[in-house]
Amino acid sequence: MNIRKAVLIIVLLVALAFISPVLAPYDPFQSIAPPYQSPSLQHLLGTDGLGRDIFSQLLFGLRITLIVSMASSLVSLVIGLLIGLASSLRSIPSQIVSALIDSFIVIPPLLIMIFIASIMGPLLYSEIIAISLSYWPQVAKTFRAETLSILQRAYIEASVAVGGNTLWILRKHVMRNLGHVILANYTYLLGVSIVSEAVMSFLGLADQRYFSCGMIFRYAFIQGAIYYGMWQWILAPALVITIISYILFEISKDILTK
């Protein structure tokens, strides 16, 4: 049931990424009204410091945010899965990989993200690489724990006894039992990446040619939304990303605890 919910929400998010810019009433980059307008029927969330429609920015931003977070969660999921599997075998290289995961996990993801993104410059793909390279240790750790517990089971022993080699066991037994963990990790990563994207855009590490949800916070902060008292400028995108990632976190937790 939870798995169906997770798949449903991911499909919905993909659809949202496709649809949302179409619904936008204005071009998010075009100045079309006086700056710092309060919400009205023409401009549901008012206008920013350059007279651009914030509601349209939010709709366009949703697409970029979702694209970035989906791509980066996929990359970090794959990296984490491979490294997690590699670290769970009983051999010396695995021990080394395992130690590397444990040492990498200490460094806060945000710092790695900022470091990588600032080396590569503010581009869309550097943002994706930065996010995906900072969350894989956590993913690898959960996969390692899960694989180790699967490898303890009786049918693995039976499989070894009849002569199944390591790769075969990993493919036939471990991978098939990891399905729900993969999904749970993907939904978790998706939520984390949405938040990370917002943080990176806020810091000015994102591509300025696109609008993302985080970019709206950046403009709100730079253009002084706080001192114009424009609470909707901050609250609306905040609610959008918080609610999306909240749902993703809850689903991921439900899949794992079931």
Add this chain to the structure above:
Amino acid sequence: MNITIIIRRISMAFLTYVVLNIIIFILPRLMPGNYVDYIASSRFLPKEAVEELYKKFGLNEPLYIQFIKYLSNVMFSIKPDFGYSYSFYPLKALDVILIFMPWTILLLTVATITTFIFGSILGFIAALWRDKIVDRIVSGFSIFTMANPYFILAMLLLMIFSYYTKIFPPGGAYSTTVQPGTIAFIVSVIYHMILPVIALTIGTSGQYVILTRSIIINNMTEDYFRVAEALGLKRHKILFEYALKPGILPLITLFGIRFGTMLSGALLTEIVFSYPGLGYVLYQAILSKDFPLIQALFYMMSLMVIIVSLLLDIIYTILDPRLRRQ
């Protein structure tokens, strides 16, 4: 033996330090182009200037020489040298960080204490009324704060308490009218710190609340807890002595893991409140593409996290009676 565990922890921390240095050394060199090319392309520098920059950063030397230089300048050096900061020019990157770091440490120390109190109380409440409506609200709220970029709460607090009601100052760490060293200065520092600390506490305590709750619930299913219940001890006494107290040790290690999150949260909160700590330095460094400073920041902050988690690990091994007896 206790010592072997401590030695293992220290060697693990050293491995993390090595990994950190490998990241700092290799990643900039792995990327297509390097930061000199990046500066050159974004500022339209002439060719001679680019060559001069290459020489200055030692980028035209073979990789192994660069690595040896890195080892002696940064990794095994007591005062690592990342070169001059562009945005604070006559200062070295590391000196800039050392100037601004005390404010971040102050903020983090206070916020750590408040998070510990706030998080434990909320986690305790949630565990006490497990699966009741209070628990639902507290747990839901905690996950909600995890799903929230740290700076949003800071911006909203600033708007409510500084713009609309004008209770708290709009930013900075102290007001410029007071003399440092006086009591008025300390009062002003505390007054300026209240909003950032609230933002940081609420923003980063989510995971802490959830883990506290699960640790306490876990302890409540232990046999000794049931025995205490069966003996007819007072309920609040059982909860405090048998559910919360054994949970304090795991909570200490938890803080080692949480410290990285706290630090990240502090950086973003500082930016919003224009608090003169490392967050401000980071923002300046990104704004002016100050690569040596970003490198030094990454190095110093990761080092802080490594040291704090090592210390907490060691404290844990010393405090835990089970490990002491072995």
